[in-house]
Amino acid sequence: MVTIKKIAELCGFSRGTVDRVLNARGNVKPETEQAIRKMAEQLGYQPNPAGKALAARKHKPVVGVLLSSIGNPFFDDVIVGIKSAEESYKIYGMQVLWKSMKGYNVERQCAILDEMKNQINALIFTPINDVRVVKKIDEFIAAGIFVVTLNNDIEGSRRNCYIGSDYENGGETACALLRLLIGDQAKIGVMMGSSKVLGHNQRMAGFEKIMKTLPGYTIIAKEENEDDDICSYEKTQQMLHEHVEINAIYIVAAGVYGACRAILNMHLQSKVHVVAFDSVPSTVEMMEKGVVKAIIYQHPYRQGKKAMQLVFEYLVNGIAPKNSQYFMQNEIKILENL
Numbered sequence: 001m002v003t004i005k006k007i008a009e010l011c012g013f014s015r016g017t018v019d020r021v022l023n024a025r026g027n028v029k030p031e032t033e034q035a036i037r038k039m040a041e042q043l044g045y046q047p048n049p050a051g052k053a054l055a056a057r058k059h060k061p062v063v064g065v066l067l068s069s070i071g072n073p074f075f076d077d078v079i080v081g082i083k084s085a086e087e088s089y090k091i092y093g094m095q096v097l098w099k100s101m102k103g104y105n106v107e108r109q110c111a112i113l114d115e116m117k118n119q120i121n122a123l124i125f126t127p128i129n130d131v132r133v134v135k136k137i138d139e140f141i142a143a144g145i146f147v148v149t150l151n152n153d154i155e156g157s158r159r160n161c162y163i164g165s166d167y168e169n170g171g172e173t174a175c176a177l178l179r180l181l182i183g184d185q186a187k188i189g190v191m192m193g194s195s196k197v198l199g200h201n202q203r204m205a206g207f208e209k210i211m212k213t214l215p216g217y218t219i220i221a222k223e224e225n226e227d228d229d230i231c232s233y234e235k236t237q238q239m240l241h242e243h244v245e246i247n248a249i250y251i252v253a254a255g256v257y258g259a260c261r262a263i264l265n266m267h268l269q270s271k272v273h274v275v276a277f278d279s280v281p282s283t284v285e286m287m288e289k290g291v292v293k294a295i296i297y298q299h300p301y302r303q304g305k306k307a308m309q310l311v312f313e314y315l316v317n318g319i320a321p322k323n324s325q326y327f328m329q330n331e332i333k334i335l336e337n338l
Contacts, residue, residue, distance in 0.1 A: 002040075002043045002044060002045045002046070004018050004019055004022060006043070007022075007036065007039055007040055007043065007045060010039055010043075011035055011036055011039050013032065013035075013036060017032065017036070018036050021033045021036040021037060021318070022036070022037075022040060022045070022318060060093050060095065061092070061093065061094050061095070061121045061122070061315040061316065062094075062095045062096070062097055062119060062120045062121055062122075063086075063094060063095070063096050063097070063120060063121070063122045063123070063124060063308070063311050063315075064096075064097045064099065064116040064119065064120035064122065064123045064124070064125070065082060065096055065097065065098050065099065065123075065124045065125065066099040066100070066101070066109070066112055066113070066116065066123070066124075066125035066126070067079070067099075067100050067101075067125065067126050067150070067151075068100075068101055068102070068103065068104065068126050068128075068227070069100045069101075070100050070101060070102035070103075071102050071103075071227070071228055071229070072102075072227050072254045073254070073280040073281070073282065074151075074253075074254055074277075074278045074280055074300060075151075075300070076280070076300075077300035077301045077304070078150070078151065078300040078301070078303055078304040079304060080301055080304065081300065081301040081302060081303060081304025081305035081306075081307075081308075082096070082124070082304040082305065082307065082308050083304075084301075084304075084305055085304070085305045085307075085308030085309055085312070086308060089308070089312050089316075092312070092316050094312065094315070094316070097116060097119055097120055099112050099115075099116065102228075103194070103226045103227065103228065104128050104193075104194045104196045104197060104226065104227075105128075106128050106130045106132055106133060106196070109127070109128050109133060110132055110133065110136055113125075113133075113136045113140075114136070117139070117140060117143065117145070120145060121144075121145060121146065121315055122145060122146040122147070122148070122311045122314065122315055123140055123145055123146070123147045123148070124148045124150050124307045124308070124311060125147075125148075125149065125150060126149070126150055126151050126152045127149050127152060127153070127154040127157075127159075128154075128196050128197065129152075129154050129155060129196060129197060129198040129201075130154075130196065131156075133154060133157075134154060134155070134156050134157040137154065137157040137158060137159050138157060138158050141158045141159070141160075146160055146311060146314050146315065147159040147160050148160060148161055148162070148163060148307050148310060148311060149161075149162045149163070149164075150162075150163050150164060150303060150304070150307045151163075151164040151165075151199070151298075151300075151303055152164060152197055152198055152199040153198055153199065153325075154198060155198060160314075160320070160321060160324075161310060161321040161323065161324050161325065161326065162324065162325045162326065163303050163306050163307050163310070163325075163326045163328075164199070164298070164303055164326075164327070164328065165199075165298035165299075165303075165327060165328050165330055166327045166330060167198075167199040167200075167202035167203045167206065168202045168203070168205055168206035168209075169206060169330055170202075170203050170206060170277065170296050170298065170330045171202065171203035171204060171205060171206025171207035171208075171209070171210075171252075172206040172207070172209060172210050173206075173296050173330050173332065174203070174206075174207055174250060174275050174277075174296055175206070175207045175208075175209075175210035175211055175214070175217070175250075176210055177275055177294055177296070177332060178248055178250065178273065178275050179210075179214060179217075181273050181275070181293050181294065182247065182248060182273050184214060184216045184217075185216040185217075186214075186216065186217045186218070186247060186248045187218055187220050187243070187245045187246050187247050187248065188217065188218065188219050188220060188246065188248045188249070188250055189219075189220055189221050189222070189223075189236070189239045189240070189243065189246045189248070189249045189250070190204070190207075190219055190221070190222040190223070190249075190250050190252065191222075191223055191225055191232055191235065191236055191239075191249060191250070191251045191252065191255060191259050192204065192222060192223065192224045192225070192252040192253070193224065193225065193226065193227045193252055193253030193254060193255065194224055194226055194227065194253075195224060197253070199253075200252050200253055203252050203253075204252060207250060220243045220245065220246050221239050221242070221243050221246070223235040223236075223239060225254075225255040225258070225259075226255075227253055227254035227255055228254075228255060228258070229254075229255055229256075229257050229258030229261075229282075230258060231255065231258070232251075232254075232255030232256075232257075232258030232259045232262075233258035233259065233261050233262050234258075234262075236249065236258065236259040236262035236263065237262040237265070237266065240262065240263070240266055240268060240272070246272060247271055247272060247273065248272065248273045248274070248275070249263070249272055249273070249274045249275075250275055250276075251274065251275070251276040251277070252277075253277065254278075256274075256276045256277075256278075256280075256282065256283045256286065256292065257282035257283065257285075257286065259274070260274060260283075260286040260289075260291040260292060263291055264289065264291060269289070269290055269291045270290075273293050274286075274291055274292045274293060275292075275293065275294055275295070275296075276292055276295050276296075277295055277296050277297075277298065278295060278296075278297065278298065278300070279295055279297055279333060279338055283295060284335075284338060287334075287335045287338070288335065293334070294332060294333065294334050295332075295333050295334075296330050296331065296332060296333070297330070297331040297332075297333045298328055298330060298331075299328040299329070299331075302328055303328055306326060310326075
């Protein structure tokens with residue numbers, strides 16, 4: 001078994017210095033830390049779980065989780081993934097401070113972040129793409145708080161890493177999928193979540209990128225529903241009343257159930273083809289009714305679990321993420337392979 005004492009002897013540093021590096025206690029020169037970590041990796045050093053648990057419990061690491069999950073069933077599986085990992089790490093004394101919000105109100109998100117800042121050692125959250133949120137993230141980083149953006153990223157911040165889907169590729173996949181479903185002619189209505197969300201804009205960019213190669217494809221109308229089913233229902237109904245030529249709806253994020261209820265109530269399910277994201281129960285119901293033809297799945301459970309794993313590795317083992325982005329594969333799902 002490789003010990004801290006053995007690593008210290010081989011590196012020529014004191015046991016105390018090696019211990020500070022491997023237990024992420026700081027106050028070590030960067031070149032010294034690099035040399036010690038390299039030696040530990042070469043020797044296959046594994047921390048003693050019982051010792052790690054004891055040390056972690058003394059520090060009582062607290063992870064803040066802030067999700068835009070109210071009224072958005074996509075996050076149900078994300079939360080299950082986070083809680084699954086949380087259960088595994090209870091021995092280490094890790095605690096989770098849960099917060100949630102509805103929609104994309106920047107002031108509300110900033111206020112919640114301010115409430116959490118002095119209570120946590122790490123943050124997992126779905127950011128709104130706004131400079132005020134960027135400022136909050138950078139304040140957290142400056143305070144030594146480890147920040148993971150989950151399911152949606154943000155531009156220009158110093159966050160440690162992002163975990164989620166490749167949104168641009170998701171948009172590309174959606175447009176290609178629509179072509180497979182209805183051919184080379186499409187009059188499209190777009191139901192977007194919010195232009196305040198980076199991922200939603202990226203999905204639109206990916207969709208429009210493929211559209212440029214399809215001269216028969218036209219976006220007739222585009223609305224934002226704030227990921228809310230009631231809003232989605234009303235705006236989809238209005239869109240279809242005003243633009244009877246629409247034969248496809250691209251739903252960029254949540255609000256799938258509301259949009260589909262509007263299509264059903266107008267008896268347009270045989271005319272209007274719907275491509276959407278995520279296999280939440282209400283969307284599966286609409287697939288069974290023949291309204292949603294196909295979805296693109298982004299592994300919400302894995303997203304949540306991976307986020308907690310990276311936080312654990314950093315807070316307890318002192319291991320920073322190797323990548324700045326961790327993408328979950330976009331998968332096409334139809335009713336038969338759900």
